[in-house]
Amino acid sequence: MRPFYEDHPGTLELDAPVLDTRPGAVLLARSPVFPGGGGQLPDRAALWWTHGTVDIRAVHAEERGVWHAFDGDTEITGIVRVAVDPAFRRLMCELHTVAHVANSIVFRAFGGALLTGAQLSADGTFRLDFDLPGADADRLRALDGPINAVIAQDLPIGAFRMPWDEAAAVPGLFRSKAVSPPRSVDGTVRIVEIAGLDRQGCGGTHLTSTGLARPVTILKVDNKGRQNRRIKIGFDDPRPPSNARP
Incomplete structure (x- = not known):
């Protein structure tokens, strides 16, 4: 089953009947909730029903649908509403x-350097780790210039699917040194494309264009071992943009 949020990224609330229940969890046929993965944090979301509301602690897909777990042992039945926090998404x-x-930009400027780790943070920063032995730290610290230039170009962003084996054979579509994007049950993989700039396998959520992002600055460059270089990046302005659409 393909994740609902991939085909309907703008739908952050939906009503659905409970297909199955157990203490502390309900099974729904579909869910707008991103479960986390690939360095991206899971959505903050809540589940509403006739007798109250609970915060969703985790989601897990199976053949019949998606389990939504929450704290406590309440057994919920009937029609429920799932609502994703739009600001955090x-x-x-x-x-x-x-x-x-x-x-x-790093992949192009440093000879196809691969990711060794990535983490997005709730404080509005993120880090990327690269296999970059001997890389010039000053060049890495200057990356905010070309990043902000791409943001200013307002390039459209989209996604498509292709056969996993075909994608794995194309240099640059899989960027992690250690792991590959997951293969869907239909044998495909999702590719996120920034028009004219980049294509890579990814299961996460994105803006619809680069121009909707705020300008950034390089906060720190660290050596993490003999080969790893860690780049920490944050927004110039920590306030959320007035135009909050993805």
Whole structure:
């Protein structure tokens, strides 16, 4: 089953009947909630029903649908509403988009350097780790210039699917040194494309164009071992943008 949020990224609330229940969890046929992964934090979301509301602690997909777990042992039945926190989703979309921009620039400027780690943070920063032995730290500290230039170009962002084996054979579509994007049950993988700049396998959520992101600055460059270089990036203005659409 393909994740609902991939085909309907703008739908952050939906009503659905409970298909199955157990203490502390309900099974729904679909869910707008991003579960986390690839360095992106899971959505903050809540579940509403006739007798109250609970925060969703985790989601897990199976053949029948998606389990939504919450604290406590309440057994919920009937029709429920799942609602994703739009501000937090928007922040994750923004961070993940800028991370792809930074990744693409490093990949091109440093001879196809691969990711060794990535983490988006709720404080509006993110870090990328690269396999870059002997890299010039000053060049890495200057990356905010080309990143902000791409943001200013307002390049459209989209996604498509292709056969996993075909994608794995294309240099640059899989960027992690240690792991590959997951293969869907239909044998495909999702590719996120920034028009004219970058394509890479990714299951996360993104803005619809680079121009919706805020300008950034390089906060820190660290050596993490003999080969790893860690780049920490944050927004120039920590206030959320007035235009909050993804």
